[in-house]
Amino acid sequence: MKTAIALFIGLLCTTAVADNEFNLLRSDASGFTQVSPGLELSFPADHLPHPDYRIEWWYLTANLTDEDGQHWGIHWTLFRQSLRPEPDPGGWQSTQAWMAHAALSTPENHVYDERFARGGISQAGVELTAEGRFDAWLDDWQWLGTGTEPLPGTLVFTVSETRVELDLSSQTPWVLQGDNGYSQKAPSGQASAYYSQPHIDIAGQIQHNGNTFQVTGSGWLDREWSSQPLAPSQPGWDWFSLHLSSGDALMVYQLRDTQAPNTLNGIWVTPDGRFSSLSGDQITLSSKGETDVSTRAGTRKMPLRWSIEVPAHKVDIEVSAPRADHWLDTLFPYWEGPVSVTGSHQGKGYMELTGY
Amino acid sequence: MKTERLTRIVWVNRVLLSHYRRHPLQAIFLLLGLTLGVALWSAVELINGHARTSYADAEQFLGADAHFWIRPTGENAAVSQQDYIRLRRLGFVELYPIIEARLQTREQDWLILLATDFMALPIADAQNNSSETATPFVGDALAFMTPPFQTAVPESLASELGINPGDQLTLTNGQRLPPATLQSRPQQGERLVVDMAAAFEVLNRDNFDYLGVTKLSASREQALRQALPEGLILTRNQQSLDLQELTDSLHIQLAAMGWLAFVVGLFIVFNAVRFSLWMRQATLTTLREMGIGLDDLALAIALEALFWSVLGTLLGGGLGFLLGNLLLPTVSSSLGSLYGAIITPTVTLTARHLLQAAIMTLLGVTVAVAGPIWLSARRSIRQQQHQTLDQQFQPRQLGVQSLSAVALLGLAALYYFQIDSVSDGFVLLALVLFGSALSLPPLLYGAFWLAARSMPASWWRLRWAMRDAFAQLPHLRIAMMALLLALVANLGVSTLVGSFRIAFTDWLTVRMSADVYVQSATLDADALLTQAPLKVQASHARTGLNLRWQDRPTEIRGVNTQAPDMRSLPLALSEPNALSQWAEQGHLRPILANEQVHHLAGVNLGESVSLPTDTGTVDFQVVGFFHDYGNPYYAFYLPKATVSQYWKNAQPMGLAIWLQDTNLQAFEPDLLDAGAEPGDWIDQRQLMSVALQIFERTFAITGALNTLTLGVAGVALFAALMSIHQQRLHQYAHWRALGVNQQEWLLIVGGPLAGMVMVTGLLAIPLGAVLSALLIADINIIAFGWSMPLNWSWHPVANLAILTTLTLILTGLTALWRVQRQLPNALIRLGGTA
Structure with a gap:
């Protein structure tokens, strides 16, 4: 579940954005293919774009540690958007548009950048190379698989003159969210196709301020596409992806709703990759107070401390962001950054807060 | 104590300002002068400032840095x-x-x-x-x-x-x-x-x-x-720097015209203030007799001045803003077509602009108020009671004015040999203009004194009229000076523009002698020329490139030396046989340069220029300078082969074609056959009209400012006439009582006025000629590097004469109407006081 959605909306129109940048997510999706129950995912084909659907993303977050024990956070996303529901003529008149975000939580600060590109002109895309390798790129930001799958692969990007080169691999199968990959977002039927890889092993190097840091850690990849995932009454969401010290992975999100109870969902993944979906009644999620976050538009109150209870897995934890300065003042602003886990389990993860 | 003084000053102010309730016209003229002067000046400043800000924008492209x-x-x-x-x-x-x-x-x-x-x-x-x-x-x-x-x-x-x-x-x-x-x-x-x-x-x-x-x-x-x-x-991307440098002259010229308008506006204010103070002399005297100290009185007058300047700032600044927006499209289109500068279409009102306007009005009011106040404040109460306006103007003052005029003109003559920048040039013009303006009152006195003396005693009406001029002159001299300034500036600039138009048109006719000009990426020129040999009389395909020389954008053009437009290339300055020397390309590498290279870069005939080529710097000897009107850049012509020898990246720069018969329509199919696309060519007539259009646009702003300045001078004259009659009403009543009829009154009052305007107008003609000579022979060359012959025409003189006469008749009639209306009242009062 991602910000992503929000972001592309900007491409559509500023007048709507001025009101609420998330409007696209609620607008009529007629003409685009709808995600429907009974969806069957197949790999590696589904790693590639689904241009008949309005929006789609490849979304990586990771917590890394260097040789000195310093923490580094990574957040890299490629968004695809279909600008109009018609066959793609390709070239400069392509219906496809791309946007990428890269953010880096360094030991001393938070740097990020955003980029845009139109489809059809080879400046950005996700496809198989001539040698049959998975390739997702925008300009020189690139995720290149060694084969048809994104994993194993390498991710290379530069943000604010800091260069990141990471080797990514995983031993566990893809995790299909919701009902076999069909993820319902609202009682009225809004849904997305959603799968993840919560156990990505990462090793690589970061060149920062003239030094090279060798880093290792674990990452989480989310893949999602949809044509209309939000109900009109849903202003935003809170999303958590956590790596627990037990080796298990937990993902929880809630879609806040102004007219109905919040939609709450999650998934529990064991260290060997077995997963079970969590329904709303299995999860208790509550905010533990607000923190001032400074943004370009002024100071905002953000809930940066939460408590999560999942009794079925004996989880009773507090999730908090050690650093508040992870607001992304991109075209479509949101908060995304590393969190630490205390309580019944220890751990690390990433949190995303939108619509505040 | 302090509040007491404050109350006193407020009270004095109310007394002083009450004057304007009885004489609203004076208030109107004072404001009009301030507003018009400040408005024109600030409109020009606004446009200049806006354009200069836009040059910084040249480092951007649609919002992105470039x-x-x-x-x-x-x-x-x-x-x-x-x-x-x-x-x-x-x-x-x-x-x-x-x-x-x-x-x-x-x-x-x-x-x-x-x-x-x-x-x-x-x-x-x-x-x-x-x-x-x-x-x-x-x-x-x-x-x-x-x-x-x-x-x-x-x-x-x-x-x-x-x-x-x-x-x-x-x-x-x-x-x-x-x-x-x-x-x-x-x-x-x-x-x-x-x-x-x-x-x-x-x-x-x-x-x-x-x-x-x-x-x-x-x-x-x-x-x-x-x-x-x-x-x-x-x-x-050096465009921003280039633009700042290239357009500098144009902006200085605009600024000079703004200042002129401001000064002319100031004359109105000066007159209005003098009158209002003079008319309030009785009040001032009474106030002093009542024990109001000089310092309090001065403070009160200063407060009044402040009041006028605040009002003037708001009106002048606001009007300037409107005027700036009105004139901007003209300026931006000429900046665009001359220099490629992109100016955003609307001027925005800034705090800085209002502050500038405030400073200018304050300055104006201070200059206009300070003198009269100083004089009246220093006079004793006794003197003031007995003073009339006629006495304010003394022969001693005339002498001072004559001396200042001579001094200014002498200074101008000396300064003439020193000018080497556009600003210098305008300082010189200011000296000439103000020297001439100052010489006007002594000249007028002299003229009327002579006229009155040389008339036989029996022409008593005329002699009366001549002597009456002495009563009018103190009021009118400032207005006449304003009129003179406006007329001279108008004549000078009209002559400049007229001369330029003639030179430019003649030059275009020679330079654009081909029938059709083709610029096409797809045209196969060789095919065209071989396929239609019977239709084509001659052709000229040029190549070229742009580089930097003397830190300015510079054009190098490779031309066909035998093409018709090159064989008759009009040279401003050349060595004997320059064209054939250049066409043959001897070992000295003769080159032709535009006259900008001579006037702006200071290169003389026979000297060498070092140009950066593919293989390093190469010296070329300048054998001739050609006219290149409208080009802000340096330009050099070389035979095409020489250009391709030194610069491999020279590009085709279009093809000019002279047709056997000028029927372009019959030739168009050939152009299409040879690969050109519709829209790739333009015929000579169209090209000429585009060029002339650009020319007219460039000078539209000059014309507009000129007319506005003349308008301000007209208002100055009108204002002066109004006050003069207001003040002399009791005199007219006396005359009427003595049996002077309306025709006689018109002759006595109107005669001198017409005479003064005539003398002013006559003086404006030679001065206008001097001004245009300075503009054409010096300032224009320093500013743009374009030389041209002066073409004197009586056309603008006639235009101005008609315009001035109309203004005179209009103001005269209005004045007459007002006097007629007020005279009965004045007669009644006359009876009362007698």
Whole structure:
């Protein structure tokens, strides 16, 4: 579940954005293919774009540690958007548009950048190379698989003159969210196709301020596409992806709703990759107070401390962001950054807060 | 104690200001003078300031920084998509693609179309600005970037071309631009903007003209240079600096005209203040007799001055703002066509502008008020009671004025040999103008004194009229000086513009002698010339390139020395046989330069110029200077073979064709057959009219400012006449009582006035001639490097004479009407006081 959605909306129109940048997510999706129950995912084909659907993303977050024990956070996303529901003529008149975000939580600060590109002109895309390798790129930001799958692969990007080169691999199968990959977002039927890889092993190097840091850690990849995932009454969401010290992975999100109870969902993944979906009644999620976050538009109150209870897995934890300065003042602003886990389990993860 | 004084001063102020309730006209004239002067001055300042700010914008392209350009060289006429994408994928995200195309609509309007990829355009300061200004997606971004696309048309251009939202412009080749939407992006100027996808479709292209590059650090610049493929070069964008330098002269000229208007406006204020103080002398005396101290009185008058200046600031600043916006399109179109400067279409009112206006009004009021106050404050109460306005003007003053006039004119004569910058030139003009203005009152006195003396005693009415001039002169001398200034400036500038028009038209006729001019990427010129030999009398294909010489943009042109337009090239200055020497290209490498090289770069005939070539710097000897009106750059002509010898990347620069018979329509099929596309050629008549259009536009602002200044002088005259009659009403009543009838009154009062205007007008003619000579022979050459012969014409003189006479009659009639209306009352009062 991602910000992503929000972001592309900007491409559509500023007048709507001025009101609420998330409007696209609620607008009529007629003409685009709808995600429907009974969806069957197949790999590696589904790693590639689904241009008949309005929006789609490849979304990586990771917590890394260097040789000195310093923490580094990574957040890299490629968004695809279909600008109009018609066959793609390709070239400069392509219906496809791309946007990428890269953010880096360094030991001393938070740097990020955003980029845009139109489809059809080879400046950005996700496809198989001539040698049959998975390739997702925008300009020189690139995720290149060694084969048809994104994993194993390498991710290379530069943000604010800091260069990141990471080797990514995983031993566990893809995790299909919701009902076999069909993820319902609202009682009225809004849904997305959603799968993840919560156990990505990462090793690589970061060149920062003239030094090279060798880093290792674990990452989480989310893949999602949809044509209309939000109900009109849903202003935003809170999303958590956590790596627990037990080796298990937990993902929880809630879609806040102004007219109905919040939609709450999650998934529990064991260290060997077995997963079970969590329904709303299995999860208790509550905010533990607000923190001032400074943004370009002024100071905002953000809930940066939460408590999560999942009794079925004996989880009773507090999730908090050690650093508040992870607001992304991109075209479509949101908060995304590393969190630490205390309580019944220890751990690390990433949190995303939108619509505040 | 303090509050007591405050109350006293407020009270004095109320007494003083009550004067204007009885004489609202004086208040109106005072304000009018201030407002008009400040408005014209601040309109010019506003335009200049706005234009200069826009030059800084030349470092930007539609909101993105443009510190460098990547341009194709040599055979490459364009940047390929592959090269661009390759550079982006190497991480050079500082790049964005640009198409800049000149198009002609079916209605024969020439327009410039810009296109870029708005998804890739790196809007400047996206991280620092608010998201509204930072977003590349202005307006309905989706519609802009998806079929059927949109054309962004600035509102001013839309109204000029009569375009409504949704309209589609049709080009000469039949292609239609996307539907228009009225919007203007940063630095768009008077140009159309479309998305790159739309441009590719309309122009039937798949490559870019050049790439824009944002700021680069030294190491990034180095990296980019190394990554550039063969055929592309990275150049620094120096347009902003160039524009500041090139347009400087034009702005100084505008500023000078603004100052002139301000000074003329000041004359009105000066007159109005003098009158209002004079008329309040009784009040001032009474106030002093009542025990109000001089310091309090001065303070009260200062407060009044402050009151007027605040009012003047608001009115003058506001009017200046309106006027600035009104005149801006003219200035920006000439800046655009002369220098390629892009000026945003509306001036915005800033605090700085209002502050400037405030300072100027305060300065104006202070100058106008200080003198009279000083005089009246210093006089004793006794003196003041018995003073009339006639006595204020004394022969001693006349002497001082004559001496100052002589001093100023003498200084001007000395200064003449010192001028070497445009500002110097205007200082000289100011000296001449004010010296002449100061000499006017003594001249008028002298003229009337002589006239009165030389008349036989029996012409008593006329002699009376001549003597009456002495009563009118103190009031009218300032107005006459204002009139003289305006007339002289008008004559001088009209002569300059007229001379330039003649020189420019003659020059165009020689330089554009070909029947048709073709600029086409697809034309096979050789095929055209071999296929239609019977129709073509002569042709001239030029090559060229632009480089920097003496730190200015410089054009090198490779020409055919035997082409008709080259054999008759009009040279401003040349060595004997310059053209044949140059055509033969001896070992000294003779070169022709435009006269800007002579006047602005200081190169003399026979001297060498060192030009940067492919193989290093090479010296060429200048054998002649050709006229090159309207070109802000340096230019050099060499035979085509010489150019290709020294500069491999010289590009074709169009083809001029002289036809056997001038029937262009019969020739058009041949052009099409040879690969040219409709819209690729323009006939001579059209080209001439475009050139002349640019010329007229350039001088439209001068004409407008001139007329406005003359208008201000007319108001000055009117104001002076009004006050004079107001003040002399009791005198007229006396005359009437003595039996002077209306005709006699008209002769006595109107005669001198007409005489003064005539003397002023006659003096303006030689002074106007001197001014135009200075403008043409000195200032214009220093400013633009264009020399031309002075063409004196009596046409503007006649125009001005008619205009002045009309003003005179109008003001005279109004004055007469007012006097007629007030006379009965004055007669009654006369009876009362007698």
